[in-house]
Amino acid sequence: MSDLLIELFSEEIPARMQARARDDLKKLMTDGLVEAGLTYAHAGAFSTPRRLTLAVEGLSAESRAVREERKGPNTSAPAQAVEGFLRAAGLTLDQLEKRADKKGEVYFAVIEKPGRKAPEIIAEVLEGVIRNFPWPKSMRWGNGSLRWVRPLHSILCLLSDEGGAEVVPLTVDGIVSGNTTRGHRFLSPSAFSVSGFEDYAAKLKRAHVILDSAEREDAIRAEAQTLAFAAGMELVEDKGLLAEVAGLVEWPVPLMGRIADDFLGLPAEVLQTSMKEHQKFFSVRNPKTGRIEGFVTVANTVTADHGETILKGNQKVLAARLSDAKFFWENDLRVANAGMGEWEEGLKAVTFHNKLGSQADRIARIAALAREIAPMVGADPDLAERAARLAKLDLRSAMVGEFPELQGLMGMYYATAAGEPDAVANAARDHYSPLGPSDAVPIDPVSVAVALADKIDTLTGFWAIDEKPTGSKDPFALRRAALGVLRLVLGNGVRTELIKVLINSHVCLSANVKLIYNDLDKYDSATCREDELAAVESVPRKGALALVLRTDRAFEVFFEHTRSGAYFKDQTDYESEKKAAFDLIDSFFCYAAHTAYLLTGDSVPMWSDDEHAKAEARFLPIFENSSADLLSFLHDRLKVFLKDQGIRHDVIDACLAMPGNDDLTLLVKRATALQATLQTEDGQNLVQGYKRASNILSQAEQKDGVEYSFGADPKFAETDEERALFVALDAAETVIAPAMAKEDFATAMQAMAALRAPIDAFFTATQINTDNAIVRRNRLNLLHRIRTICLSVADLTRLDG
Amino acid sequence: MSDTPQSRPDLLAGQGAITTPRSFQEIILRLQSYWAARGCAILQPYDMEVGAGTFHPATTLRSLGTKPWAAAYVQPSRRPTDGRYGTNPNRLQHYYQYQVIIKPSPPDLQELYLGSLRAIGLDPALHDIRFVEDDWESPTLGAWGLGWEVWCDGMEVSQFTYFQQVGGHDCRPVSGELTYGLERLAMYVLGIDHVMTMPFNDPQSPIALSYGDIFRQTEEEYSRHNFDAASTDMLFQHFKDAEAECDRLLGFEPDDPKTKMRIIMAHPAYDQCIKASHLFNLLDARGVISVTERQAYIGRVRALAKKCADAFRMTEAGADAVDASV
Structure with missing residues (x-):
């Protein structure tokens, strides 16, 4: 057994790539060694800014010899078959053996692979790993063609055992492996040789390099905490930053400084973000004031003046950065105090998506939707609309321009500065939430209304322009938006017919992107065919209109004819087709605008109620279909979400089959109750009993061609078990009906589960299909009662098993 | 090493x-x-x-x-x-x-x-x-x-x-x-x-x-000049002119009929590309280029840079050494 040490020494590796590179090096090397027939006991990978290192312990000295026999074709087989076999085996005909077989004489290939020495295998695997390393981005340098994350300078590859250490010889693009490495770039730049992993790690430490990033992290954290503590302050922990900083240094030396008084008035988040993003500083809080008053920077070197020059330089850079931040903050406050009108105006020029209009268009849509949603979540409609109008204005602020991650939070500060009530300011901060499956869901009604409106507008918008997520591709984060909708609705117990909200949102979206029509209108009177074609071709790619145009024959005909040039032949037809197409577009927008008017009262009526009704018959189904598709996407995401919470897939399906499944809160109430019941033995058996009842009944109904739903009569009951079932069903119904009225599904399910014993007893004692037709019919009607009762909470037929 | x-x-x-x-x-x-x-x-x-x-x-x-x-x-x-x-x-x-x-x-x-x-x-x-x-x-x-x-x-x-x-x-x-x-x-x-x-x-x-x-x-x-005074009409025109001139210069036959020498005018064409780039920067400072147009202008300058690079690669200074085997 021997130990292997590999070090790939390069120019500075980006900090963010190091963790993944360690894992890749370990996996690719050990997989390669094992595949080639070696075994090992343990492997560990390490990284610093300048090196990737792998230590493998207990590596076998050679791979075992392998003998493989392959049976080939019959010796009388056609030459082609024999040739194919030879190719696959990599042998020539004279190397094959002939052996007697049941079916005659057959060729046999005996392939012997001798065992190989470890160094030979290591060299081969390592070269492959280096040449094919999966860096997220790699480069060439100088005259070479080798790719690495930055120029690779040396390869240390050493195999050691009790007898000593030996370099594993290999050469990759002129870089010859050896047993030397180098220490810290400035503190210990000389090369030195090593004899094994322990020697390597120890010598590196003497040469001012801590090999293990976890050790560097610990050292940084401990020293930073000590520095802060000594100054009566506390370090603000930041794991991501810690990992990044540990990837930037080989010899970490934390230094603490104070933030100049001028800047202490900036919001804490601004100080933290600026220091972290620009300079990779940790923040230090004064526990007495609660403010961020200091910072810790981590130098990569020790100096004669104990870092004084370094700290002074860093402080200077910080002052320049914070001067910028202060400038942004003060300018932004000026705009905020004036009511943020400047930003509102500015957002008109910012494109949200070229098919969905500007950010200002989008805000108008969200505001209308927030108003509509407000009553459903117990929010004041005026406040909800106001909050929606203000929530995204900070996108135009200088601070968010510099630090996009502060969006929303700055909105809160600026809305407060503008004198808005807390509910409005908080909605600016919270309306992006929740951003993932585990972060907090807003609960303030105004925030909930805006957050829902924001996400629903995004979903309907991208649905309308057919930019749905596919497979792993979700460039507009629509799955996250959908999860946000679910968590907002469920977290706040919101009760609403979601489908209506989706349809209205979709129609308003279409009214809102009417500007697209104006574009088209420009070409209407144009005589230039080229322009007409351009206009027509651009339309199907644009906006909500596309949806209508794709589904309407009038436009399709026009489009096809224009594209194919068919209209050259018959100008009359073309003109009439064109008119039909433009009439369609016209009436579509009138419909959308009029609906928006009816919903929000914001604009002016477009036509009479009569005309509107006619248009609705034509266009509404299009919106309904698209919204139903979106709802089923939300249902899919709900399944994923509930599955993570332990609710079975089939349980959700059983509840989705019930009416009102766009009321997600109701849906989840059903599912929770059903899941709980299924976890009891009675519940499990009830489902079996129900399915048995349902199967017998369905078969009888199919056979007899009638529906047995006339109500069973106890007077035809013959057995005690049958009579007992009547009594039990009556009892259950008196509990279930009021429970259902209160949506108390748990009680209803309990009452159903209590039916399990009487149903089982009934089936054991009673034969349904008796010769007595009256008794048989009565029993089938009894089964129908069971079915009806059992279907009140969920469609149990859809349960597995 | x-x-x-x-x-x-x-x-x-x-x-x-x-x-x-x-x-x-x-x-x-x-x-x-x-x-x-x-x-x-x-x-x-x-x-x-x-x-x-x-x-x-x-x-x-x-x-x-x-x-x-x-x-x-x-x-x-x-x-x-x-x-x-x-x-x-x-x-x-x-x-x-x-x-x-x-x-x-x-x-x-x-x-x-x-x-x-x-x-x-x-x-x-x-x-x-x-x-x-x-x-x-x-x-x-x-x-x-x-x-x-x-x-x-x-x-x-x-x-x-x-x-x-x-x-x-x-x-x-x-x-x-x-x-x-x-x-x-x-x-x-x-x-x-x-x-x-x-x-x-x-x-x-x-x-x-x-x-x-x-x-x-x-x-x-x-x-003051960059933000408020530079004539945008002129800048737009000069941008177009520079773009057209760059194309025109690269359109000449490499063989110069007068000197009988092979002369590709990669550098003079590239000068026009530099001009177009600076004119774009000035227009940007004047605030007359919208967000959507911005990408289009950058694309137009890039197209010029690409053509000049293509042309330079045809010249002696930009060509690959004949003996590339070393």
Whole structure:
């Protein structure tokens, strides 16, 4: 057994790539060694800014010899078959053996692979790993063609055992492996040789390099905490930053400084973000004031003046950065105090998506939707609309321009500065939430209304322009938006017919992107065919209109004819087709605008109620279909979400089959109750009993061609078990009906589960299909009662098993 | 290996006295002599308005093809949107870059670079010098590379890039490019807080001149010009003209009927590309280019850069060596 040490020494590796590179090096090397027939006991990978290192312990000295026999074709087989076999085996005909077989004489290939020495295998695997390393981005340098994350300078590859250490010889693009490495770039730049992993790690430490990033992290954290503590302050922990900083240094030396008084008035988040993003500083809080008053920077070197020059330089850079931040903050406050009108105006020029209009268009849509949603979540409609109008204005602020991650939070500060009530300011901060499956869901009604409106507008918008997520591709984060909708609705117990909200949102979206029509209108009177074609071709790619145009024959005909040039032949037809197409577009927008008017009262009526009704018959189904598709996407995401919470897939399906499944809160109430019941033995058996009842009944109904739903009569009951079932069903119904009225599904399910014993007893004692037709019919009607009762909470037929 | 520090004792800390320069121009002069001593041709600035030293044909065009190349130069650079009327401590619409370009990138380029910092008075034994990931990309030049921004005590003092592609062409061999933002670097070395107060020549000179003495007024004039006065109609027209002229020049037959020589006018065409790029920057500063149009304009400049790069590759200076087997 021997130990292997590999070090790939390069120019500075980006900090963010190091963790993944360690894992890749370990996996690719050990997989390669094992595949080639070696075994090992343990492997560990390490990284610093300048090196990737792998230590493998207990590596076998050679791979075992392998003998493989392959049976080939019959010796009388056609030459082609024999040739194919030879190719696959990599042998020539004279190397094959002939052996007697049941079916005659057959060729046999005996392939012997001798065992190989470890160094030979290591060299081969390592070269492959280096040449094919999966860096997220790699480069060439100088005259070479080798790719690495930055120029690779040396390869240390050493195999050691009790007898000593030996370099594993290999050469990759002129870089010859050896047993030397180098220490810290400035503190210990000389090369030195090593004899094994322990020697390597120890010598590196003497040469001012801590090999293990976890050790560097610990050292940084401990020293930073000590520095802060000594100054009566506390370090603000930041794991991501810690990992990044540990990837930037080989010899970490934390230094603490104070933030100049001028800047202490900036919001804490601004100080933290600026220091972290620009300079990779940790923040230090004064526990007495609660403010961020200091910072810790981590130098990569020790100096004669104990870092004084370094700290002074860093402080200077910080002052320049914070001067910028202060400038942004003060300018932004000026705009905020004036009511943020400047930003509102500015957002008109910012494109949200070229098919969905500007950010200002989008805000108008969200505001209308927030108003509509407000009553459903117990929010004041005026406040909800106001909050929606203000929530995204900070996108135009200088601070968010510099630090996009502060969006929303700055909105809160600026809305407060503008004198808005807390509910409005908080909605600016919270309306992006929740951003993932585990972060907090807003609960303030105004925030909930805006957050829902924001996400629903995004979903309907991208649905309308057919930019749905596919497979792993979700460039507009629509799955996250959908999860946000679910968590907002469920977290706040919101009760609403979601489908209506989706349809209205979709129609308003279409009214809102009417500007697209104006574009088209420009070409209407144009005589230039080229322009007409351009206009027509651009339309199907644009906006909500596309949806209508794709589904309407009038436009399709026009489009096809224009594209194919068919209209050259018959100008009359073309003109009439064109008119039909433009009439369609016209009436579509009138419909959308009029609906928006009816919903929000914001604009002016477009036509009479009569005309509107006619248009609705034509266009509404299009919106309904698209919204139903979106709802089923939300249902899919709900399944994923509930599955993570332990609710079975089939349980959700059983509840989705019930009416009102766009009321997600109701849906989840059903599912929770059903899941709980299924976890009891009675519940499990009830489902079996129900399915048995349902199967017998369905078969009888199919056979007899009638529906047995006339109500069973106890007077035809013959057995005690049958009579007992009547009594039990009556009892259950008196509990279930009021429970259902209160949506108390748990009680209803309990009452159903209590039916399990009487149903089982009934089936054991009673034969349904008796010769007595009256008794048989009565029993089938009894089964129908069971079915009806059992279907009140969920469609149990859809349960597995 | 050739890049071990021992092989370059002249560059090691403590081996030569590190002294602090006294003026902006002394820093430039020291960089000039340092890189001259390392074998670079010291070129003069390109005589056109450019946004960065990279635009100099000595970098863009010469980074193409296989011919070895080593040059260093100061390049006055213009970024119209960065104008602050001379009031901002370190933001200017006209500033200087120091540019070094070496093809193929030598294995000890990092050490050579660190030597240049010592030459201008930054002692790595006293400062914290760091190479922090920064991928460089120039959408207008159709160029990208990998490298770092170099930090000195937390401040970015240089860009360090290994060119991978320029004008859509793979760089083979790869050029190493160093870009120093001279004002910012000099302010740090000299301990100056506002660029306008920085000594330009030796403060002990009979006529001592500060950066402000030379550039405050021009910063005011150009800021007003860039933001409010430049004729946008004219700029739009000139952009179109430059674009058309670039195309036209590249449309000529390589064989010149007058001299009977093969002359591809890659450089004159590239001048028009540089012009178009600067005109675009001016239009951008005037605020007349919308977000959506922006990408289209950048794409048009890139198309010119690409064509010029294509043309340069057909010339003697930009061609691949015939014997590429070595």
